[in-house]
Each structure stands twice: as C-alpha cells, then as structure tokens.
Amino acid sequence: MAEVTLEDVTKVYGEEVVAVRDMNLDIPDGEFVVFVGPSGCGKSTALRMIAGLEDITQGKVFIGDNVVNDLPPRERDIAMVFQNYALYPHMNVRENMGFALKLRKMNKSEINRRVEEAARILSIERFLDRKPKALSGGQRQRVALGRAIVREPKAFLMDEPLSNLDAKLRVQMRTEISKLHNRIGTTTIYVTHDQTEAMTMADRIVVLKDGIVQQIADPQHMYEYPDNIFVAGFIGSPAMNFIRARLERENGGHVVTFGRTRIPVSNEVAHTAKERHNKDIGEFANKEVILGIRPEHIEDASIAEGMEGMKFSDKENVMEVDPQVIESMGSEKYVYFEIPREHAAHLETLEEMVGEGGGDGDGQGASPEASGDMMVARVSAESHAHRGDKMRLAIDANKIHLFDPETEKAIL
C-alpha cells in the first residue's frame, strides 16, 4: 500500500491535443479517490498515466516515494480493473487470478492460497475452474477484482469497472467494492462518468472537465459547495436548476430576483460565502448572476409553509409554475416545469454534459433538463401537484447558489 501523488501532470497527444493539464493530486495511503467527469474529460488518461499505460508528457507521478514516470507498468506494483473486465479468455478463473503471481514465480501453493482466499472474499469459489465466457457480467467483474486483490498491490486502479453491468447489478457491485475497500484498505483510484458512483463510493472526488481538474473535495462538501457551474450541474441527481437572475441591494442586504420571485440573501450567508470563495457578492449588485437551486431545495409551497426551520415561510421566495410532467417516485415527486426563456440559463458548460447522457440512462448525472428551460423540483409525496394545475413552489433561501456568469465560478 502506498500513497499516490500527481505533480503538474500533463498529457498532450500529438502536437496540441491536451488530454490532461497540470493535474495536482495527493492521495494518502488507503484513500478511495474517484475521478469523475463526462467522457473525454481526461479521467481515464489520468488513470492510465498512473498505471503506466500512457506516457506522461510533463510532470511527475509518485507511487510511494518513487517517481514512476519511466517505469513500465509491471514495475509499478499496481493492479487495474478494466471496464470490459479484460479477463484472459483462454484461461480459467483460477489461472486468470493467478497469472500475475505465476509471472512472479511465486510457488504454486502460495498462489493457490491467495487465489482461494480472494475467491472466498468475492464468493466466486464455485467458478474457479470455469472459463470467463461461462460467467455472467457480474461474476466476470468479480474475477477481475479478484485478479487485482491477489496481487496485494500498492494501489488499485479501476477504469469504469461497473459500466458494463446492468443498473441493478451496478448498485450491488458498488456496495461490494466499497466493502472490499473497507476490508483491504488499499489505496484506490476509481474512474467513472457516473456521479452517483462518485458520490456513494468516494472518500474524495476529483471532478475533471476538458483535462482540467474542476474541484477536489469529499462528496458532501462537493455537493454543498460546488466551486463552479460545471461541478454544480454535474454532481447531484436530478441535476441543479440554473436560472438567469439579478442580484439587488435591499435594506443593507442582498436579494436575488427573477420574474416576481425574490430570494433574500442574509448577511450571514453572504459573509461565509465571502470567506469561502474570496469574493464579495456585493461586487455583483445590480448585475446578472446565475442562480443555482437544487431540485431538493424546492418544495410545494403549501407544504413548505407548514414546515419549521426551513426558510420557506417568506412569501417572496415562491414561484408560480405550470407543471409539465409529474413523476411520482413513491417517496417523493419530481415536478418538471418551464421557466420563461429570458431566465433560462442556456449555459454551454451544461449542454456539453447533456451530450454525455450523464449516468447511463438510470437518471443519474446531468439530465437534459439542466440545459433547457425545463426545471425540476423534488417535492414531498404528499404534494397535490397535478399536471396542468398551476402550483406554487417555495425555494429554500439558505441553500441557493450564485455563480458569476462570466467565469462560471461560485460566488455564493
């Protein structure tokens, strides 16, 4: 086990295609780090540079205390799990798992011991003598994991290991990988395009876009305090709603307005935001800002009014909407509604995300709604929201986000 460090790591393909730019990252021993971002963001390239499958154009990669830039993969002592499992088709499960150990000339009884131990952990003992093609997707992925753990490597690298599994199995394997990590404790770098996987598994998430690290933080922090519009839109499901609004000064404080809706920003909130983002929201007074509201921070106003502790009571931070679609999830309802065109954010950043389809169709990650005029609110199941009936939605003023429309950086 070892820590993994990236120092100004850059990858350039050909003359000018920059896949990863100046990536800096310190992964302490035993941490589970997830690289997440849309495809083409450089997350897999970064992983492959750590693995030694890609040359590093600039910068340094350390595994433990050693710079590994010029070491071939086999001298880096890392194990990797591939999206398509990459099991050797002509070897049975036992041979697949023991291959690395055999190459190291480990004695047979030790290989057997380790393979059987790993098989037991992953409950694949029954399949040891089968060929990969006689296994289901989930079983193959277990074998691939097994092949990694028998090595007892310094670090595990996982490149979208669950993407080829169906939704249900993916959720199950997600938990299993987390359990496995808790048990073995090996430093793990996990690449995915699925923000749900990132949120649920990571100790820390690294969000990448166009080869540039957008933010590195633990899941909760990233959810609560995204650094910019991209992270805000990418993390969280359903995705955050963005609205073009104005910031106005009022009674010594500030208020965010769009249409007839007015959301007050308390001085307290403004103050902590200034400390966090190093930017005074006062600079944006009387200017356009991008307002970000998570669907879960919008409630049916008739229900919100009865709630305590939430800043829904103010009649002003309410908007009247015309629900287009209502999805009942049982525990809650998703209310989809349009906002007037002039308030729609139409951000390029977000449209890129939409193209990726976020989380593989199981409703995770960025949804098409993020880019258009369509907004979504996640209201209580008790809500009487009905398609075609106008309704009032209350916004939790404490939970709003504001972004600079120019730099797209968070200011609140």
Add this chain to the structure above:
Amino acid sequence: MRGTTSTRTRPKGGTAQTPVPRRKRGFLGRALDLPALHRQQRYNAIFFILPGLLVYLAFMVYPFLDTIYLSFTNWNGVADTKHWVGLANYARMFGDGTVLKAFWNNVIWVVIGTISPVIIGLLLALLLWSGVRGSLLFRTIYFLPFILPLVVVGIVWQWIYHPLFGVLNKALNAVGLKGLARGWLGDPHTALYAVLAAAIWATFGFVVVVLLAALQNVDMSLVEAAMIDGANWFQRARHIVIPQIAPVLTMVTTITLIGGFSVFDIVFVMTGGGPGHSSEVLATYTYKTAFQQNEAGYGSALSMLITALSFVSAVVFVRLRERQR
C-alpha cells in the same frame, strides 16, 4: 356441419407448428430440406449451384476418380490398352528407393518449410504490430515475394545461387567466407535446402500479412492487463497474444503444411529433383514417372500417396489444434 367445426378449431398453419421429427441429414439434405425454404426457392438454389457443380465434377471429381482407377493399371499414358494390375503399383512403391528418398525430402520440406515461415512471420508480425515505424512499408516489402509466381522466384534464386555469377557466393567471398561458397544447387548436400530457403522467402510474407490482420483484432485491454500483471514482451506474446490469434495461426500453418507434401513447381524449376535424386520430392518424382517415363499407372499410384499424405497431415493437425482448445 361437423366437418366445418373441426376445420375451424384446427390451428392455422398447423403443419408449421407440428414439430418435425429431427432426422439425421447430410449437409446437402439439410440445405435442400429447410422447412422455410419453399419448393420454388429450392429449384432456384439448384439452378445457381449447377454450373459450378458441373465444372467441379468434370475437372476435379472425374479426374480424381479416374486417377484412382489408373493407379490399379499398368497404363503407359498413350496406349489404347491398359491392364488391371491390382495393388501391384502400390506394392512397388515400398521397394522403390527413390520414393523413400522423396518422401523424406518431403518430410524435411514440411517440417522446415512450415515451421520457418510461420515462426519468422509470427515474429515479424508481432514486431510490426508492437508499433515499429513504417509498418505499412515493411508489410508491403514482406508481401511482395508472395505475389511472384513460384516459378519466377525459382529463376531469381537460381541466379542468386549461381556458382560463378551468383550474389550469394560473391557476398561470401567479399566477407572472407570463401570456403563456404559452392554450387548451391549442384551440391547434393545443399540442393534441397537451397530450394527450401527460396520457398521460405516466398511464403513468410504471406504469414506476416495474415497474422498482422489477425493481430488487429486482439483485444488491447488484455495486453494492457497483462502488462499490469507483470508480463514482459515475450510473456505477453506467449500467454496473451498468440492464444488470441491461435485460430488464424492454425489456418496459416495448415495452408503451408498441406502445400508441403504437394510441392512441385519451385523444386522442378530450380533443380528438377537433382542432382541425382538429392532434392527429389514426391511430386517431381510422380511427374517424371508419369510423363517422362510413361508409367501413368505407377504415377497415378504415387499421386494417390501424395493425396493421402496431404489429407492425413491436414486432419491430424486440425484435430490436434481442436484438442488444444
């Protein structure tokens, strides 16, 4: 009335639904007896197959059967009369020293002539595939000899081997290995191997190109997984890459192998089987026997031997390969 009811209750297309008892049928039987294939389509199929089939029957099947017949006669190739001699021609083979010599030369040809191009071709294909610059150029260069007719290859190499003017001897002289220079095709000890070298030169390019094509389909993530598992170049080739291209490797090997027992043209052009019978192979001996010594009956028997050897070697090899899998 009752009749109509029964017609109505019978499910529509009842014949199609009743399970057809599975009979063991040959390939042709299966092709012509597909339930979905209508009668008209069946006739169409026969119509399309017929021309090719007639050519095949006239120029392959009939001569083959006729050769079998001739191998039991003492026909001289021109006379109107021939006599049935039973197995005499076959018995004669066992006492014929030249047959034995030619057979051994064929065995040498098969072993060296199959293994060398496959190994050379495999190594070169792997090297080119591992990302040597100018892969396309090399591929073209290697493949060029294969598109030359073997007769041309034979003539070119005759010049290379020429005792006085040949490039090979001149080169040996130039590097101070004068002692090795010789009349390569005229020396009974080297004649067969000299011809073999020319044949290998003409075939390995084919192996390179075919294997390179197969290598394009190798799953790169397996190779990467093996790199991470700690396999070096040779181990990756042996444990990961070669098993993946095994079917194609078998195919190329079989093609070169089967050709080994029926090799004729290049030997005939370069040495004619000589000097003496030193580079004689079964095909050249068969040709001489049948057409130069006018022993068509015995020649037919010899050609049956070649057929049997080619057939057996192909079957054995394919079976071995299947068992491995």
